[in-house]
Amino acid sequence: MSESAQRHATGAAPSRRSLWWRVKGPAIFALVSLALIWIAAPSLPARWGIHFGVPYRIFFTLALLGAALFFVLLNWGPTRQPGTPALTFVSILAIYVGTVGGVMAFGLWYYPQFEVPRDAGAKGTEQAAEKRGRNVFLGAAGNCFACHTIETLGIRGGQRGPDLSDSGKQAGVRRPGTSADEYLLQSIVDPWACFTPLPGSRLVECQPKADPAKTYPQLMPPGSRERLSETELSDLVAFLKSLTGAPEKNGASRKQ
Amino acid sequence: MPVDIPLLGARTALWLVAQLHLFFAAFVLGAPIFIVFCEYLGMRTRDARYERLARETSKVVAIAYSLTAIFGVLFAFVLMGPYQPITNYLFKALYPVWALYGLFILLETLCMYVYWYTWEPLARTPARKRAHIGIGILLNVLGTVVMLLMNAVGGFMNTPPRPLETASLWAMVNNASWWPLNLHRFLGNIVFGGFVVALFAAFMFLFAKKDEDRAFYDWMGYTGNLIGVGALLTMPLAGYVLSKELFHYDAQLATFMMADKLSGYFVMQGLLVVLLFLGANFYIWLSMQRIEGGLRFTPHMKTVFTVLLAGGIVWVVPQNFFPDLLAKPPEGMSEQAFILPERFTFLGLMVAKALAVTAIIIMTFVTYLLYRRARATGSIRWGRIDPMGQYVLIFIPAVAVYLMGLMGAIRELTRMDYHIYGAVKDVTPYWYTVTLGHSSIMSAVSTVLFFALLAFIFWVGFVVSKAHE
Numbered sequence: 001m002s003e004s005a006q007r008h009a010t011g012a013a014p015s016r017r018s019l020w021w022r023v024k025g026p027a028i029f030a031l032v033s034l035a036l037i038w039i040a041a042p043s044l045p046a047r048w049g050i051h052f053g054v055p056y057r058i059f060f061t062l063a064l065l066g067a068a069l070f071f072v073l074l075n076w077g078p079t080r081q082p083g084t085p086a087l088t089f090v091s092i093l094a095i096y097v098g099t100v101g102g103v104m105a106f107g108l109w110y111y112p113q114f115e116v117p118r119d120a121g122a123k124g125t126e127q128a129a130e131k132r133g134r135n136v137f138l139g140a141a142g143n144c145f146a147c148h149t150i151e152t153l154g155i156r157g158g159q160r161g162p163d164l165s166d167s168g169k170q171a172g173v174r175r176p177g178t179s180a181d182e183y184l185l186q187s188i189v190d191p192w193a194c195f196t197p198l199p200g201s202r203l204v205e206c207q208p209k210a211d212p213a214k215t216y217p218q219l220m221p222p223g224s225r226e227r228l229s230e231t232e233l234s235d236l237v238a239f240l241k242s243l244t245g246a247p248e249k250n251g252a253s254r255k256q
Numbered sequence: 257m258p259v260d261i262p263l264l265g266a267r268t269a270l271w272l273v274a275q276l277h278l279f280f281a282a283f284v285l286g287a288p289i290f291i292v293f294c295e296y297l298g299m300r301t302r303d304a305r306y307e308r309l310a311r312e313t314s315k316v317v318a319i320a321y322s323l324t325a326i327f328g329v330l331f332a333f334v335l336m337g338p339y340q341p342i343t344n345y346l347f348k349a350l351y352p353v354w355a356l357y358g359l360f361i362l363l364e365t366l367c368m369y370v371y372w373y374t375w376e377p378l379a380r381t382p383a384r385k386r387a388h389i390g391i392g393i394l395l396n397v398l399g400t401v402v403m404l405l406m407n408a409v410g411g412f413m414n415t416p417p418r419p420l421e422t423a424s425l426w427a428m429v430n431n432a433s434w435w436p437l438n439l440h441r442f443l444g445n446i447v448f449g450g451f452v453v454a455l456f457a458a459f460m461f462l463f464a465k466k467d468e469d470r471a472f473y474d475w476m477g478y479t480g481n482l483i484g485v486g487a488l489l490t491m492p493l494a495g496y497v498l499s500k501e502l503f504h505y506d507a508q509l510a511t512f513m514m515a516d517k518l519s520g521y522f523v524m525q526g527l528l529v530v531l532l533f534l535g536a537n538f539y540i541w542l543s544m545q546r547i548e549g550g551l552r553f554t555p556h557m558k559t560v561f562t563v564l565l566a567g568g569i570v571w572v573v574p575q576n577f578f579p580d581l582l583a584k585p586p587e588g589m590s591e592q593a594f595i596l597p598e599r600f601t602f603l604g605l606m607v608a609k610a611l612a613v614t615a616i617i618i619m620t621f622v623t624y625l626l627y628r629r630a631r632a633t634g635s636i637r638w639g640r641i642d643p644m645g646q647y648v649l650i651f652i653p654a655v656a657v658y659l660m661g662l663m664g665a666i667r668e669l670t671r672m673d674y675h676i677y678g679a680v681k682d683v684t685p686y687w688y689t690v691t692l693g694h695s696s697i698m699s700a701v702s703t704v705l706f707f708a709l710l711a712f713i714f715w716v717g718f719v720v721s722k723a724h725e
Contacts, residue, residue, distance in 0.1 A: 056573075060569075073538075092647075092650055096651075103527075106524065107693055108697070110523065222681070
């Protein structure tokens with residue numbers, strides 16, 4: 001019978017020596033795991049194909065440290081109940097809120113999340129309509145930043161849609177015979193009429209059908225005419241037309 | 257959008273009241289199944305503890321029933337204000353469903369009053385007791401019909417029939433996700449009911465002053481947890497059925513859910529389910545120690561936990577760390593660092609995940625088999641469990657309630673920017689899909705509020721009244 005089990009059977013309080021015994025095994029496991037993850041595996045030849053990126057190493061570290069802590073808990077032995085009802089209630093609350101808080105923290109940490117716009121601030125040269133359009137882009141009604149970034153203005157939004165840094169320049173050539181204003185408006189209110197080419201596709205004009213290899217997918221939601229007023233739409237178009245900076249080197253050609 | 261809710265915003269307000277309504281609804285639908293089953297067992301085995309368990313749980317349900325109704329009304333108020341257009345649409349399209357919903361709630365409420373107030377008068381003879389159990393079964397049937405009706409509305413919003421313009425009322429009700437949702441929620445309610453009963457028992461155990469009470473609440477916690485875990489084992493299968501139907505219905509919707517914006521939610525879901533299984537197994541391990549001679553099984557448990565943890569890591573490891581299909585790595589980092597190495601790609605596929613889940617479920621069976629083996633050779637000393645066991649029974653519902661909130665968010669968010677997928681657009685300022693972080697906060701807030709209200713019920717219904725006695 002293990003030392004922990006004996007304590008369970010007798011209900012005896014653990015000695016200082018037994019404290020070491022209850023953490024020894026899990027601690028050795030954690031140290032060996034960390035050494036494997038951070039030292040041994042990265043030093044193996046790349047051709048073996050087992051080089052995990054840093055995010056995975058962090059993930060495995062957390063998982064294995066969690067496992068080690070769990071084994072410490074298994075070894076812990078009998079616990080004592082708090083002496084008063086108030087302390088008992090506090091202990092219940094601590095377990096419940098601690099559990100929920102821990103899980104919530106994981107959800108917040110898990111990976112980069114873009115719903116909050118990171119805006120570097122307006123340029124001094126923006127016209128009034130463009131400034132209003134910027135607010136539509138960043139505001140809850142338009143919420144364009146949820147999927148679009150404007151690198152040249154430092155607006156780091158979502159990256160499901162194209163970077164709009166040079167949307168003003170591109171709008172004039174996307175559809176021959178259609179002005180930049182008309183194209184931008186149509187791409188907002190009727191986005192499935194024409195699909196924007198991916199940066200690596202070498203295409204210039206927008207395409208009548210979504211193609212995973214050449215265009216952005218059918219993700220841009222229609223319905224902006226119901227959500228936005230005519231003034232808001234024209235302000236948004238003015239803002240997008242004013243964007244003529246160089247686009248970032250887009251990695252959107254990643255396989256879907 | 258006609259009206260917004262100040263400070264919170266319409267979506268947050270609706271999220272909170274709807275979630276609290278659903279938590280209480282799940283409890284008042286799941287717990288009566290548990291109660292009638294216990295009453296039946298009490299009659300069959302003549303073990304008075306089953307009768308007491310059924311009665312004490314009924315008292316909690318009776319108070320929770322009022323809170324379900326209160327949050328239901330608040331839910332309706334928020335719907336009728338900021339979300340008036342879609343509320344009108346749903347009422348017009350599914351009016352007979354709403355009328356039946358009102359009727360069955362009335363019948364269920366009447367039946368619940370009859371069930372509660374006839375407990376004593378119908379306990380005197382076996383024939384009367386059987387009649388009382390019959391009323392309990394009727395209560396469950398009525399409650400299940402209420403759930404089926406509302407699942408029809410929820411399912412319709414996710415998977416409306418196509419083409420919708422010419423669809424009959426029955427086609428709208430019997431939509432692609434209706435039966436999978438019914439199955440998933442029915443089992444989920446039993447899990448939820450069992451775990452909340454175990455939470456109540458843990459709460460009462462920790463506040464009990466007499467050994468007799470401690471023995472009873474220890475047994476009650478064990479029974480609640482057993483029923484919760486028993487139903488939990490079937491949940492992954494019910495989840496697969498629902499997901500499969502969604503895939504069949506619309507591949508774009510399913511891709512959005514499993515590979516795009518909501519994929520991180522499923523990593524979180526995996527983590528939460530693993531925590532539930534770890535908690536359930538840990539509790540049984542602690543339970544085994546109150547059986548005479550049960551300690552000899554301890555070495556086996558370490559092997560079981562090793563498999564559980566390994567299975568858990570495989571289940572949770574993501575295929576990539578991108579929050580959606582078109583996201584790019586942060587500056588200075590290669591894209592490859594965020595994707596599993598080619599040799600380990602299989603870890604991100606459903607085959608590996610399904611194997612991991614199967615291993616976890618089998619190991620949980622093994623744990624219970626070991627427990628049964630221990631019980632067969634030694635007597636149980638109820639009330640002599642390590643208090644940590646009660647804290648595990650508090651940990652498990654915390655995770656289960658949070659998981660239920662998060663899964664609800666996934667189901668709602670699969671509609672993307674539609675109220676009714678592919679048919680009616682959400683044109684409110686809150687049309688966009690929120691991040692996992694935002695949903696985590698919302699689930700946490702609603703889980704803690706639910707606990708605060710439950711603690712109030714336990715305190716008012718039992719601790720205060722017992723102190724007075």
